Amino acid sequence: MLVLEYKIKAKPQQDKAIDEAITTVQFIxxxxxxxxxxGPKDAKIDRFALNKYSxxxxQEFSFVKDLNSMAVQASAERGWQAISRFYDNCKSKKAGKKGxxxxxxxxxxxxYKTSGWKLHPTKRRIAITDKKGIGELKLLGKWDIHQYPVKSIKRVRLVRRADGYYCQFAVDVECxxxxxxxxQEIGLDVGLESFYTDSNGHQEPNPKFLRKAETAIKHSQRAIYKKxxxxxxxxxxxxxxxxxxxxxxxQRTEHAKRLALHVCKSNDLVAYVDAPAACRRLDLRVANMLKNHCLAxxxxxxxxxxxxxxxxxxxxxxxxxxVAVPPQYTSVECSQCxxxxxKSLSTRTHVCKCGLILQRDWNAAINILLKAKSRGGHPQSHAVGVGTSTLLGASLVEQVLTLNTESHALYRRRSVNRSVLRRLLF
Incomplete structure (x- = not known):
């Protein structure tokens, strides 16, 4: 599933209509x-029961009836997603809060699903046909959606962000x-001192986007309370x-895309750890490490x-x-003997009795690569990546999480044939 995003140019009254539709979705x-x-404990409330309730x-609320019927159904499915996630966490006995x-x-x-919208023949405008009064919206963007038939568009989503409104199209196509x-083969060890260190000794500097913008963010935050x-x-x-x-x-998203694109195009095997090996805890989930208020x-x-x-x-x-490998002992084990x-977290150099002296993360990256080649990765880490397609019944939130949306900056830096680009629509 490929997700294409356009910015919307709309009138103020159309913006208010979109906001009203978004509020209705939240209400449902x-x-x-x-x-x-x-609901009663003996009654089974599942996805179909919530669709029936929507x-x-x-019938009960007129402002809900003004929204497209499939959009109402998709809103109820969002509630079921939260419920099913809670059930899954309970079944898997997830540590801590179950959500x-x-x-x-x-x-x-x-x-919206397959109804409630109509694409203009030029495919540069889209009309929302429910009774919310959104009307026709102009699409601004460089994505070329002309080569795809309208039937291949399985979802249309209007998104409100801080800089305006956007329209996303979920197109049923392989990428x-x-x-x-x-x-070439490479092992990666991520950290805070450098964004990642590979098994060849290269260290990618940590951009620290939030730290650099923190002064301006705090200044704008103080300005809020003065009003x-x-x-x-x-x-x-x-x-x-x-x-x-x-x-x-x-900035974070573009940085991650650019580095991941370069790493995957340059190497046949990419080995990485489930979480940074520099952490001393055995439970190395990023969500758990964020509980450390000093490093969060x-x-x-x-x-x-x-x-x-x-x-x-x-x-x-x-x-x-x-290939994702288990993180245990990747930073303390000598990659040679x-x-x-x-070593403590403050010790940044690996010194072994065998004579090997390496930067700590470089030694860990080599161990990660060796583990990936010897063990084939962690069996529960989705080692071969996420799927590039989703079920037609899945929401656009789940489809976006498959990460098939790429930036125009990456599109301009492609080195493959332009005809292939047009066919695959990167």
């Missing part, structure tokens, strides 16, 4: 969760570009503050998990092998 989702909470909401479904108050999107073998509540000046200050955070988020901001700013997701995506696309050399 919250009502679905309340229906699940208050139909009853259309009990919460009521949403910051929804930012409305999703593959099998590359010739290079004969009167409910005033237009306060709304403008909040919008400016949100745009600064959005810029940092986009730096860990979140590094966006390790996003980098891993893009590696798995490009590995599928280019026909490479991405396999002797355990204990």
């Amino acid at each position: 989702r919250n009502k679905a969760i309340r229906y699940w909470i208050d 139909t009853a909401l259309r 009990y479904p919460r009521f949403q108050r910051d929804n930012r999107s409305v999703e 593959l570009d099998i590359q010739p073998p290079t004969g 009167k509540k409910g005033s237009s000046g306060r709304r403008k200050a909040v919008a400016q503050y949100s745009r600064k955070h959005l810029r940092v988020s986009r 901001k730096s860990i979140a700013d590094a966006s390790w998990y996003q980098f891993r997701q893009w590696i798995e995506h490009f590995a599928i696309k280019f026909g490479r092998l991405a 396999k002797v355990i050399v204990k």
